[in-house]
Amino acid sequence: MKYTKLLISLLVIASLQACSSWIYRIDIPQGNYLDEKDVQKLRIQMTKEQVIYVLGQPVVNDPFNQDKWYYVYTMKRGMSDDHVRKELIIEFDNGKLAKVSGDFEMGEDFNTPLDQ
Numbered sequence: 001m002k003y004t005k006l007l008i009s010l011l012v013i014a015s016l017q018a019c020s021s022w023i024y025r026i027d028i029p030q031g032n033y034l035d036e037k038d039v040q041k042l043r044i045q046m047t048k049e050q051v052i053y054v055l056g057q058p059v060v061n062d063p064f065n066q067d068k069w070y071y072v073y074t075m076k077r078g079m080s081d082d083h084v085r086k087e088l089i090i091e092f093d094n095g096k097l098a099k100v101s102g103d104f105e106m107g108e109d110f111n112t113p114l115d116q
Contacts (some may be wrong), residue, residue: 003041025079032056039088050114058071072086086104
């Protein structure tokens with residue numbers, strides 16, 4: 001009788017442990033989600049206002065360098081251990097877009113200013 005109660009208790013605990021993977025965990029997105037086609041719209045010599053219009057406000061403005069903007073996006077999947085991190089670093093020279101680096105491919109027209 002004693003062993004039966006112990007065995008039932010262990011089986012209940014084991015079955016509850018197995019159900020823990022069924023608990024829903026939400027995905028946690030943080031930062032600026034940038035679409036590839038929005039990044040393709042960037043052109044050399046765009047003003048800061050034009051970049052904000054295309055991409056939105058940056059997540060991070062460097063307090064020591066106002067001409068460097070960081071667009072960072074992270075996604076932590078709740079049901080798996082997948083983490084996605086993408087970043088885009090934009091640098092300005094005299095208020096005009098000068099350089100773009102990060103995890104996105106720039107379009108063929110990037111080096112063509114909007115005026116042309």
